[in-house]
Amino acid sequence: MLGCLASGAPVEPHTVNAQARILSVDPHQPFRAIAISHEPAPSPQQWSRVRRRILDGLRRHDPQGQILVRDRTGLLLALVPTLGDPSAVVEQLNRLLSDEELSRSLFIASGEPAATLAAAGQSCRQALSALEIGVYRGQRGKVTQCTEVILEVLLVHNNWVSRRIIHSRLGALLEKPHLVETLRSYIACDMALQRTAEELVVHPNTVAYRLRQIAALTGRDMRSVSDLADLQVALMALDVVEMRKDLDNGRPDLRSLLLA
DSSP states (O other): OHHHHHHTOOOOHHHHHHHHHHTTOOTTSOEEEEEEEESSOOOHHHHHHHHHHHHHHHHTTOTTOOOEEEEETTEEEEEEEOOSOTTHHHHHHHHHTTSHHHHHHEEEEEOOOBSSSTTTHHHHHHHHHHHHHHHHHTOTTSEEEGGGGHHHHHHHTOHHHHHHHHHHHTGGGTTOHHHHHHHHHHHHTTTOHHHHHHHHTSOHHHHHHHHHHHHHHHOOOTTOHHHHHHHHHHHHHHHHHHHHHHHHTTOOOHHHHHHO
């Protein structure tokens, strides 16, 4: 049932509700999807141990034992009931990640809460998309919520829009990787010239010169918050396109692995 919900195939609520009752699960309560990947790939024995710890942690949030789980070695998708505070399950996962071993090996993402089990497929897809982005960014040891990467989630499913944003905003920079790197750091450092220089390990004058080049090539004001926000969206689109290239070049698609 979880595989069908996550796949995006049309589902009939009455069919989902009937299957849920067979499993002694209340289908009319809200659910939130959690997606987890273990990297590097664990052995079956390692995964069995980690999986048990993950589910033990989630069950503290679900004393009725109504969590639905689908997993493969090193990859897990769960729908967790969220009666009460829907953020509690994320807090529980953050507590789990306080363990040093787990924080080094687990990528975790969450979807938005869904009102019922029949509507929870969207939460599953959100969690899996956020997980892909978290893995690509190397965000181990934290819970990536889909709302934090909502632009990337939207862009990853619209390649044409991503490429148009990139070429209309960054086109002239794409052949100058050092300028793209400088722009990323400058935005990440809140437009602080000295901090950007320290991040890039270059002289502040070098950063200032590069920013003038970026401004000339893009037509954007490097002191304008709105212009930099626009360029940041373009950098997100660039990351999404690079992530899709990795998938096309053979990096495993987590959703396909899980639903196979």
